[in-house]
Amino acid sequence: MLRFKTKLEADVALREMREQKRQMGTLPTSSPTVEAWFARWLKVQIIPNKRPKTAKTYEQYVRSYIVPALGASTSIAKVTPDTVRRIEAFVLSQGLSPSTATNAYHYAAAGLEFAVREGVLFFNPAKRVDPPRKAVPDLDVFTLTDSVRLLEYLIVNKHPDRALWATYILTGARRSEIAGLEFDRVGEHLDLSWQIQRLEYTHGCGGSCDARRAGNCPKRTIQKPHDYEARPVKGGMHLTRPKSRSGWRIIPLVEPLRTLLLEHKAEAPENEWGLMFPTRHGRYGWLVPPDPDRITHEWPKLRDEVFGPGRRVRLHDIRHAAVDLLYLANVPENLITEIIGHSTRSMTRAYKSRSDEMMLRKGMESLSDLFTPPETARTLEIGS
Template sequence: MRGCISKRKNGTYAYTVEMGKNAEGKRRQKMKAGFNTRKEAEQALAKVLADMGRGSYIEETKETVQEYFTKFLELKRPNLRPGTVKTYKWLIGYHIIPQLGQIPLTRLTPHHLVTMYEKLRLDGGLSPQSINHVHKVLHDGLATAVRYETLNRNVAALVQPPKIPKAKTNVWTDVELVTFLEYSKPYRYYMIILLAATCGLRRGEAIALRWEDVDFTKGTIKVAQSYVRGEKGHAFQEPKTKAGIRTIALPQMTIDALKHQKVLQAKDKLAAGVKYTDHGLVSQTKNGLPINPYYFEARWLDMLRKSGVKCIRFHDLRHTHASLLLLQNVHPKIVSERMGHSSVGITLDRYSHTYGVDYKAAQEINRIIH
């Protein structure tokens, strides 16, 4: 491997490197100009020759961040869930490209990322969690570029995204839960609410529950899919959790509500006639279509306002379910399985507040050693 330095007519310096021969046996050279001093050009040449000696040299590309991440999204699309594709598309299109799009990919530095995160926080009003999502997509995209030898390092791996503060779990007491369930009983979407409150289902899991996943004989449901808003309309995918498909035992009140729901759907089918498009879901619109989660969220907030019960997120119904079970000394392992957590450690960490001050432990240790 050889290289040389030359002075240009405009007074700047350039280096030229011998790159061997191409497939046709012709000599290949690489030249880079624009160095203000000979020393700068010599240092750059020495680095290129050292990288080539180690086998880590990657030829610079003029591809911008925008061009690369547009291609990256299409490369990832076949391996992503519909909801994840939508998230990646939004994060790339609304945050990464507007902030970094015109920078050449090989010139991207950790400083660019740190500056962007701060700008998203101050000017964009993004939460630490949202900025972490941006960072995750950047890290994934740049790691892919390294694997395909477009880059020789992932600058996102050198940057620490903002720390996500631990969210405070907001739950209802048993009295508040009973009050709201009684209030919401006449509403069309009561079944979705009840499944979250009595089975710990996520919103998408409750909306996506099918009749084929309900076993009235055994008194169980199988959580086998979740509803997401894809790029084009609704889509279904496997549950979010790594624990995968799970089976949950139903309380009698939920079994009774499911039977009543069947009757209500039969009336809907009769009223809609040929307009009814049955998707086989436990909760559907009057015409049999899946329920839009954003429309449901609006109805949920409306019910909360009118009920007079303390306002919580719909997702907090799931937290309420776990907290009430742990307060009744249901084994954390059982609660973890109902929630679909990948480990019991997640359950214990998330709901440790449920136990409060452990007077029982103090009494037990006193009994043992006193």
């Protein structure tokens, strides 16, 4: 039996029940718990259709934020708009960002919408709640001077990983795309159609093997969509396709990056995977595939070597700097979108820095030129 605080709420629910019965011919007779429903949603809707890394993110949000906020044992039918609002409050109480709260809301809304489609709910309570507002990011982004300084430091000091870091600076490619570069994809062009990632295995034996780790199961498998391409490298490392077809791109290789990469290619150790940037690991220095997480961990050390403590530029923020520099070089926006591997121009615009002084000065000078006739400009030059 459903109970309501006011007659108006009861009338709204009754209309929705009648509409659902008209559309679906039936009404739900039972209601799973929040925990049970979101587990079903992940299994039926998310894991078969999302990339493994994306599905893992959904699972983490469900386990860490959505289920605790809504209440694991709460009936899904008793989730109200006020219940949904708890998600933002819960996330912020953990000291996390408004952006995390926004993402948690959208994932919860998707899971609840699936419940409506499956006939488990009359309506989606999340649709009656305004999404949490994302915080405006406060990024520390390299200027042109910063980028040149970093590149000169790598070349002058013959840094052992100069080719790796220079590729980040001069292409704006993602960390996994660069880490996963293969010898045969570096020449006159840079082929960024694959990336290296660590994917998690699951038991494929139904629990019959004695292996504690899923990676040791003789029938181990990776839960992924049927059209997801992944080539095993070693351990859990795989070469996978970028997340969208716009990420499958081939860009011209120009100086100084061309020389740096071709020199590295000639000197890099041969390895069974044909990778440009394998790393040494362990006591005996065995070659292993590059791990993007290790590269992220190494980045602050290089940043502080060059600029000293105090800078907050993350490895991913180099992509923002690359976008700024491409705009500064007057590269057409559609080409910037293609070089960076964005799916839309609006995404590229979102990567532009809000406070690049050089870009602002260039823009204001262009505006000034519109109001300064050539004769006036010459007169001012003579007078000065």
